[in-house]
Amino acid sequence: MTELTLVQAVNRGLAEAMRSDPDVLILGEDIGVNGGVFRATEGLFKEFGESRVIDTPLSETGIVGTAIGMALYGLKPIAEIQFLDFIYPAFDQIVSELAKMRYRSGGQFPCHVVIRAPYGGGIKGGLYHSQSTEAYFCHTAGLKVAIPSTPADAKGLLLTAVHDEDPVIFLEPKRIYRAVTGEVPDGDHRVPFGSARVVREGSDVSLFAYGAMVPPTVEAADLLVKEGIRAEVIDPRTLVPLDEAAILASVEKTGRAVVVHEAARCCGFGGELAAILAEKAFYSLKAPIGRVTGYDTPFPYALEHLYLPNAETIAHAARSAVQAS
Amino acid sequence: MASTASVAPDPQVPPTTDPFDLPKDQLLPAYRWMVLSRAIDERCLALQRQGRIGFYAPLMGQEAAQVGCALAVRPDDWMFPAYRELAVALTRGASLTSVLDQLMGNSSDLTKGRQMPNHFAFADQHYVSASSPIGTQITQAVGAAMAAQRRKDPIVTVAFFGDGATSSNDFHAGMNFAGVFRTPTIFLCQNNQWAISLPRAKQTRSKTLAEKADAYGFPGVVVDGTDVRAVYRAVAEARQRAVRGDGPTMIEAQVYRLGPHSTSDDPKRYRSDEEVAHWKERDPLTRLRGELLAAGAVDAAGDQKIWEDARAQVAAAIAESERIAPMAPDSMFGDVFSVPTPQLEEEQRSFDASDRPHGGAP
Incomplete structure (x- = not known):
């Protein structure tokens, strides 16, 4: 075990993957000599050299397109997109190519690429360094979507992603890259996909949150305890595949659900979670399902503190659910 | 023994055969592949009209470019096709039946009925799954070449695309990455003069498409794509440069799409009969047939037999593929x-x- 920040855990995960398998390589902008703009790849260029830590020209479609070609040839590329906000030039490669390659070739051409991207707000990044657009990728068949909220999960989910056989969109909550530290197992630590983490057990209301929304959701649970409300906090960790069993079990126990994400509300992942609960846990529900999300506006720079959910707004939604019945 | 040794070739004297010249004994096989492709085009356009396949994109006019390229590369090389490279797949050994199975989307289709006709994938031939979005295979071909570099495999990757794709994002990204990383990639642009209804002149102000390679720091060459030997030579030279470590080459094979963009297209809406007639006189099959007849490699009766054999093969493959059961419904989920x-x-x-x-x- 080593005490690490989340971004350090990502770094250790990358190093572990590269040491254990010479087919693993990483590519992206400013990841080599510079060690990445968030330092996620620090030291890797020195250890593994320019043939495995590839500084690319400034082209996201080039990064993902070449990563796909490498994967088809048999390597295990990990592509870094500097900010999720800049992934759209590669959207065609991700959605039309990467996600569909295995399917459209009848299984002849599996294509395993991991795409890492820092996402989310709270860093004064404005419109183009703050967005949380995981739903685009969840909506596309053929992609897995992982979002860690702790250093141990960051390393464990990343190593599972690298050893998976399918494309993985790995979204890193940059707001808590350094804000949280935690014990991280050394070596080949893996956290399985499709296995939610019960962050906090409770009996009155279930709070679902992932990525950078987990800390304020735990904070909300702390506030609620003082009012005698015992909130359960569940982090799904991967949105695709989704641990529906854990989500349903929690709501069957508490009878109330609040879904939290910083992405805009319309067609956000919270809508999917709410629909699953309405279809499969309807008769367990004692109150309407609550959502605490970003607004359906572009991500504002000066007012990001009013755009992003926080412990108070999450606690408020949970309180409303409890008071409804 | 001593006298035999005395007439052994002097290693200092260059071989008399040109390594980039399509070997004479390959000319007739090249012609057969071209005729087979044409026979498939002719039959499949009819099959689509009869409702027996859903769609078809003919390659007629581009046979020499495709067969010339396919003969100049090696089995270990990787092809990254668009959706009009059927003759490349055939020449590399994809069976006629497997082609027909894909066109019909039946239960023997290697792509399991998941894609429209012409979007082939033949792993055994290193013929990567084709998609419909334009140009996306270009960066992928470069990435596979980077992987081959990493593994020190002496192979090349070939990105196939048309004149329209030179306007795409991935053309720029792929050419740029290939230049920066000096990848063993051949960019084979079949400039067939039309991107559906947009003529070549409206696709770019550049004088040639090949000259775009200059800006990316590697050679671009223009060849007559109706001449199978010219294409073979250009690809063989590019291949040698690539495996020697001298980086990529772009080849603009100037051809003409003699048929419609696809069975959903009516080219009479946007191009003149005179233009089509002009290019029909430059049909790559007519050209090679003339050369073979002049060289005495085949006579008129032999030529007729080649066509009859090709049409019979296609008819047999159609009959065979039409007997195959449709895809199982739950294959949708695999x-x-x-x-x-x-x-x-x-x-x-x-x-x-x-x-x-x-x-x-x-």
Whole structure:
């Protein structure tokens, strides 16, 4: 075990993957000599050299397109997109190519690429360094979507992603890259996909949150305890595949659900979670399902503190659910 | 023994055969592949009109470019086609039946009926799955070449695309990455003069498409794509440069799309009969047939036999493929992931249950 920040855990995960398998390589902008703009790849260029830590020209479609070609040839590329906000030039490669390659070739051409991207707000990044657009990728068949909220999960989910056989969109909550530290197992630590983490057990209301929304959701649970409300906090960790069993079990126990994400509300992942609960846990529900999300506006720079959910707004939604019945 | 040794070739004297010249004994096979491709085009345009296949994109006019390239590369090389490279797949050994199975989307289709006709994938031939978006295979070809560099494999990758794709994002990105990383990639642009209805002159102000390579720091060459030997030479030279470590080459093979863009297209709306007639006189099959006849490699009767054999092969493959059962309904759920997610398994279970109507997830 080593005490690490989340971004350090990502770094250790990358190093572990590269040491254990010479087919693993990483590519992206400013990841080599510079060690990445968030330092996620620090030291890797020195250890593994320019043939495995590839500084690319400034082209996201080039990064993902070449990563796909490498994967088809048999390597295990990990592509870094500097900010999720800049992934759209590669959207065609991700959605039309990467996600569909295995399917459209009848299984002849599996294509395993991991795409890492820092996402989310709270860093004064404005419109183009703050967005949380995981739903685009969840909506596309053929992609897995992982979002860690702790250093141990960051390393464990990343190593599972690298050893998976399918494309993985790995979204890193940059707001808590350094804000949280935690014990991280050394070596080949893996956290399985499709296995939610019960962050906090409770009996009155279930709070679902992932990525950078987990800390304020735990904070909300702390506030609620003082009012005698015992909130359960569940982090799904991967949105695709989704641990529906854990989500349903929690709501069957508490009878109330609040879904939290910083992405805009319309067609956000919270809508999917709410629909699953309405279809499969309807008769367990004692109150309407609550959502605490970003607004359906572009991500504002000066007012990001009013755009992003926080412990108070999450606690408020949970309180409303409890008071409804 | 001594006298034999005395007439051994002097290693200092260059070989008399040009390594980039399509070997004489390959000319007739090249012609056969071109005729077979044409016979498939002719039959499949008719099959689509008869409702026996859903769609078809003919390659007629581009046979020499494709067969010339396919003969100049090696089995270990990787092809990244668009959706009009049928002759490349055939020449590399994809069976006629497997082609027809894909066009029909039946249960023997290697792509399992998941894509429209012409979007082939032949792993055994290193012929990567084709998609419909334009140009996306270009960066992928460069990435595979980077992987080959990393593994020190002496192979090349070939990106196939048309004049329209030179306007795409991935053309720029792929050419740029290839230049920066000096990848063993051949960019084979079949400039067939039309991107559906947009003529070459409106695609770019550049004088040639090949000159775009200059800006990326590697050679671009223009060849007559109706001349199988010219294409073979250009690809063989580019291949040698690439495996020697001298980086990529772009080849603009100037051809003409003699047919429609696809069976959904009516080219009479945008191009003149005179223009088509002009290019029909430059049909690559007519050209090679003339050369073979002049060289005495084949006579008129032999030529007729080649056509009859090709048409008979196509007819037999159609009959065989039409006998194959359709795809099983629940094959829809396979190959989305290596192992289905619980959500997908649940959808399939619901689909498999026989007590409800099918059509959409309930």
